[in-house]
Structure formats: C-alpha cells, structure tokens
Amino acid sequence: MRSWRAALRIAAREARRARARTALVVAMIALPVLALSYVAVNYDMFRLTPAERAERRLGTADASLTWLVDGPLTQNLRGGGWVIPGDPPTTAPTLDEVRAVLPPGSRVVPLGETRLALRTTTGVGELPATVVDLADPMVRGIASVVEGRAPAGDREMAVSAEALRRLGVGLGDDVTSADGVRVYRVTGVVEFPADLGEMVALPPDAGPVAQRWLVDAPEPVTWEQVEQLNQRGFLVELRTVLLDPAADPRYDPSVADADATVVGTGVLVAGLGVLEVVLLAGPAFAVGARRRRRDLALVAANGGTPAHLRRIVLADGVVLGVVGAAVGIVLGIAAAFAGRPLVEEYVAQARAGGYRVLPPALLAVAGLAVATGVLAAMVPAFTAARQDVVTALSGRRGAVRSRRRWLVVGLLAAATGTALAAAGAAWVSETVMLAGLALAELGLVLCTPSLIGLLARFGRLLPLAPRIALRDTARNRAAAAPAIAAVMAAVAGSVMIGVYLASDRARSVEGYQPALPHGYVTAWYDGFAPPSDPAPVERVAAAARDAGIEVGAVARLHQPTCPPGTAERISCGLTVAVPAGRACPYDPSGALEARDRRRAAEDPRCAVGYHTISGVLADSVVDDGSALPLLTGADPDDLRRATEMLRAGGVVVTEPGLVVDGQVAVEVRRYDPALPPDPGGGRAVVDTVRLPGYALTSGLSAERVVYSPAAVDRLGLAAAHTGFVLATATEPTTGQEDRLRDGLRALPGSPVPAVERGPGGYGDLDAILLAIAAGVVTLGAAGIATGLAAADGRADLSTLAAVGASPRVRRLLSLCQSGMIAGLGSLLGVVAGLTGAVVVMFALNEAGRADWPGGGTYPVTVPWSMLTVVLAVPVVAMLGAGLLTRSRLPVERRIV
Incomplete structure (x- = not known):
C-alpha cells in the first residue's frame, strides 16, 4: 500500500506538470462517462414510477372503464390486453348506464x-x-x-x-x-x-x-367487481394494480423481470465503447511513459522493481480515471438537467417524472471510468517495466518486435468472433452477434502490431519522409498500434452498421408496393360514400391547380358494391382466386418445420404478398380504361391491350399467374351478419364466375384488379363512385397538399387527398452521421499518434537538421505520420467492416429463409456516400498535421 500511495502521489504530480496530456486523457475518459451519465439520468427521469404512471393514466381516479363490446370479455391483470369473443360494439352506454353498473356513490x-x-x-x-x-x-x-x-x-x-x-x-x-x-x-x-x-x-x-x-368509487374496486364489469363488456384499469401489481395473487413476477437480451446488449455495447476509449487513450499514456522513461529508469537503477514501475504508470490511469469520472458525471448530470425541456419537447414528446439521478448507475459508470483508465495504462505500464535501464538512461531505444503468439491469438479471435457473429445473426440473437463482433474486433487489434511490422519492411522503397514515418510507426508500435486499431475499430463498426442500414433500406424499397406512380394523388370520399351530385373532374383539376400543383389527367375512381335495393347490413365485394396449381402449397399460419419454411421461401409461388397468404386478390377497381394509365403507369402498348380487354367486358390484373387460358376466376362475396358463421369464421355467400382476363406486363408491382363496368353488371353488382385520381408533374409539397385538402372540401362529398410519396425515410443521413463519428475518432487517433511520434522523434529530427535537412522536412514528416495512422486504420477498417457485413447479411438472409413468411432477404448494399466520407478523413488528418506542425526543426543535445 505504501508503494501505491507513492505511485499515486507521483501520478498526481505528473498530471499537474503535463497539463496538456492530462487534459487530453481526462477528456477522452470523461466524454464516454458524460454520455453514459447523461443516458442514465435521462432514463431515471423519464422512467415513470408506478404512482406517476397511474396519475398519467387515471388522474386521481380509483379506476377507469373502457367499453369495448356488447358482451363479455376477458382481460389481463393490468387491463392492457383482452379477449373479445363477442361482436364489436354498436352503441356506447350513456353516463347513467355506466353509473348503474358501479357501486352506489361512485362519481364518474x-x-x-x-x-x-x-x-x-x-x-x-x-x-x-x-x-x-x-x-x-x-x-x-x-x-x-x-x-x-x-x-x-x-x-x-x-x-x-x-x-x-x-x-x-x-x-x-x-x-x-x-x-x-x-x-x-x-x-x-x-x-x-x-x-x-x-x-x-x-x-x-x-x-x-x-x-x-x-371512476371515483367510495370503496376500492375489487376483482370480483372487475369480473362483473368484464361480463358487461367493460375493460377495467385499477389504481391499486398500477401502484403494486404484486398485490394481486395472479401477479406473475416473470413479467416484471429485466429483459436479459436488453441487459446483455447494453453490457456489450458499453464494452465496445470501453475498448474504443482504451485504444484511444492508450497512446496518450504511452506518451507519458515515453517522456518519463529516464525517470523510470532512475527508479529502477535505485532498486525499484518492475512491479514498482508498473504501479507508477498504472497510477496515472487511476488518477486520470477518477478525474475523468468526476468531470464526466458532473457534466452528464448538468447536461441532462439543462436539456430536459428540449428532450421533453423534441425527443420524448412527454414530460419527465421529475429531476432525479440514478446513483447505482452513476457509481457503475465511475467504476467503469477508473477501470478504463487503468486498462488504457496497462500496456504502457508493462512496456515500461520491461525496458532496459542502460538503454533508457542513454536515451536510446531498442528494437521492438511483435511476438508471434499475439498474431496467432489475434487471428484465432477474429475468426472465432466472425463465426460467433454469424451464428448470432442466424439465431436472431443480438447479444450473441454483438459478442462475436466484439471478439472479432479484439482479434484485429491484437493483429495490428504484426501488420505494422510487416508493412515496415517495404519502407526502403519509399522516399525519405514517408520512410522515416513508417520506421517510427514500426519502432513505436506500442503506441501506434492502439491508435491504428482505434481507427480501424471505429471505421469497421461504422461500415458494418452502415451496410446493414443501407441493405435494410434497399429491402424496404424493394418490398414497397406503391399504390400509384410517384407523386400522383388520390382523393377519396370519407367512408367511400359518394355524394348524390359528385363534382366533375374539371373542378377537381381546378382545385389542384389553385393549390399550386401541376396536374395532368384526372379520372374518377369506382369500386364494386351491392346493387340498389340491397339491405344495409349486407356488404358486397369481388376477389380473384389464385389458381390451384399456382397457389402457395404451404400454410404460413400453420406450424411448419424449418425445412418446409426454407422451401417456401425459395418457391416463387410463395413470394410474400396478400394473395399468397389469403388465396385471393382483393384490391378492386371498376374502370373502362380512363383511370387505368393513372393507376398502373404501364407502357402504352400494354395499356392498349388492357383497355381493349376492359371495353370487351373483361378483367385486368397485375399478376400474370392469375390468368389461366385467358380467363380469371372471380369470386362474388356477399357478407351478411345475420347468417350463421361458416367454417372459415365468416358469414359470406360466395359465387365463382370465370371471366376473360389480361395481365399487365409493365407498370407498378402493386397487386390490383380492374373490372370492366360490363363485368360488374354481369356479376350482379354495381359500381360506386368513391373518389378521383390525379396525375401530377412533380410530387406535391405538404403545404400544397393542405391547400388541396382545403379546396376539395368545397366540392360535394369533400374528398380527402392522399399523395403517393414512395417508401420515404430512406436517405443516407444516418450512414453519413456514422461516417462523421468514425471520422472524429480517426482524426483524434491520428492527432495523438502524430504527437507521440513527434515527441519520440525529436532527436532524429535534430540529426536531420544537423546534416542539412530542410525545415519543410518536419512538416512533411508529420504529414506522413498522420497519414500512416489515419490511412492504414481507415483502410483496414473498411476491409474488416465490409467483410463482417457480408458475413452478417448472409447469416440474416439464411435466418430469414427459415422464418418464412418474413420480410424478405437483405440485398448487400454498400453505402458509397459513407465510404467516401470515411476515406476522405485521412486526407483531412494529413492536411491538419501539415498545417499545425511548425517548420522549424529543433536542435537538441543528444546523450551518448
């Protein structure tokens, strides 16, 4: 303990003497501590207590009643889930009827x-x-x-x-x-x-x-009363249950347990963050150890053991970790408290429960900060303990070689981590996948020193400045390797996440089925109930032009409905049945084995779509060909054939597999709630009629059926005017859509507009933000490593000056050193990130095939905008090093 006290005093004195390096390390440790503290405090403020949750839901009432059904229902303990065996509600009860089912004296x-x-x-x-x-x-x-x-x-x-x-x-x-x-x-x-x-x-x-x-009841509402209210169709929420769910004997404690997946994922993400900070702060501790190697050698010469030297360097990590923890926690709490109104307004869209912190989490964060400081100082501490005393006192430095065993361990860890990440993706386990990625990243970090030594062999082929930069990087790999690894880890992680996001966007875009060509507008009547005197299409077009929308063709929309004189309780519709030989042979709602699900995913008849699951195609439109170009966007020749089919009394579909021998099977459905339920659970009368059909081969992929007016009349139904469709030159803005809504309200029936804006929300902003974060880490690591190389190379620069080197050599040397760190780390990170992303995407696609009918496969998509930003960062780092480095070479007296 006495040696630790002495080491801590030395560390505190060194921190005061080297203020710039101290501020750098404290900032590196404090930044993640600030972020973690900010998240922990916000989590505690916005995690409502049971009393706050009950107040938000019930106010000061004892209970709340929600009427759902004209009959009995079964609810869960908290009132958040229910089962309704009866029909949907028709007429809500009055206030007096609600009071009648409550205990006497209740206020409602x-x-x-x-x-x-x-x-x-x-x-x-x-x-x-x-x-x-x-x-x-x-x-x-x-x-x-x-x-x-x-x-x-x-x-x-x-x-x-x-x-x-x-x-x-x-x-x-x-x-x-x-x-x-x-x-x-x-x-x-x-x-x-x-x-x-x-x-x-x-x-x-x-x-x-x-x-x-x-409800404010005179006495607490019991569960017997809740069950009686359930029999009358009321869902009940009780304050007593919201305050203390365990008070009821039916309480299941497993429901309240923390999700192990969430906890494990959080631990792994925090671990990756700690590794990143260790890699970034490690070179800074190496700077201190390198500057103090003569002092450490004097300690060893006067009887200090390697353990004493290790403790002196490790004490730097303890002292700076404590300072970083204190600074980060204080700033995190202050930022959370100061930013609470902004988070409430723009992020949570809800008020926080109150100003409070989470002491256990803050203590854990403080311990994590100290551990991070110690881990960052670990490698410099062991390096300092093994240094040769005579070499250090003379100012020379022995050659540094990477041990082969670390290369072997790193390769094994990278391979094992990649396999583990792939297995986690296949099992759809985020925790296992993150653990594999962390292990693979650690393996790459262990391989970095050997890679630097390998590249150093090609230094003799380079000009003077880059040759010296590469040699210094290899000789000082104890500090350069963590900096390169930090850049590689940040870039690799960002590239992997960016590829996943880009692939997910591509999958969503491929799976999106637009209802109209992009930018086109539909205007539907509320409830699809047409007025008795609908407006002509010219007035609809005029309203659109008044709203500032450039409009082309406008057509009316019609849908099949029951013929006049049909009872109001009966509803009618048309569907196209999928031919038996072309329907998916697998039942997606059944219990399929993994082999069958994989076969279904590979069967083109089982492509994810409405008709594959239900066996019918239900999006029905009645048209004579006037609205067909606006609805489908098909080619002119294709539209000509489809229009001829409609004028001949046929049917046009967008799925070629629905047409057999030039005909489609149309099912006429009449739903009558007065009939007893059929075996399928419905109350529909179905007639099947075969009609001439044509399948569009171009245009939108949306599943749609267009019936001719003659075909609807033949099937015994009618066509109801339900709205309009408008062709636009460009996508209307939100303001133009609001003005169009205002203009359409003046028309009979007040049709409501809707713009086809595409899948939306799939820009590259998130990938670019990841690239910027990786770029910040890259610049920081390059700056640290460049400063370390400049500190260690002062004697060599003096020698260069003595033999007549130009003052520009120092600037060029710093530029090459920075480029070496940032460029090598970014290049390795891109390669590692793309490799890991391909493995993960392959595993996710394999898991998706076994989970049919899922959301489809992920096409491996590279976010080139993100890679451009990442690969441009080394150039920025080199330019910054060249601009910020003094051209004047130092002249020093060397100790020989």
Missing part, C-alpha cells in the same frame, strides 16, 4: 377521443381531440390548463402549445372548422403530460359520446 367523469378538421396556417388539417372536463379535479395528472381557463361551452376549446403553432392563433382567438360551420374560441393552453404533441381539448358537451370513464 367521461372521456372521449376524436379528430377535428380545422383551418390551419397552410390550409386544412386534422388534429386529435380529447373530450374531457379540464375543470374536474379527477383529471389532474391526465391534463392541466397551463394558461387561461378550461373551456365551458360547445363553442370553446383549449389547445396545446404545438396546436397553437399549427393553427396560427393565440389565447382568446377564434378557430374555424374546416367546413366553416363552427367557430371555437381558444380559452386556454392545455398540456397532456403523456403527449406534448398537437392536441385539442373540448368540454364534454362538445364532442362525441364517451367510451371511457374515470
């Missing part, structure tokens, strides 16, 4: 939800609305008025801050409904802690009939 507050179409700053928008009495104390915790007063009449409302901005109004202003019939006065600003988005609050008399009620 109704709640309702709806959507309001209101005029906004850009046109017409639909905002979610809650019908609630904000003045009632029972709703405290669910909603509160933060400014103004609660609405009282059916012409008043309270709106959230987000809704105020969307509507463009202030407190006391008027808001007009989309149809211009009703005008609401904004009396207050309301806040729902569970949802800070756009919200409107209406008083109970101004909204629809409630289907949820808050």
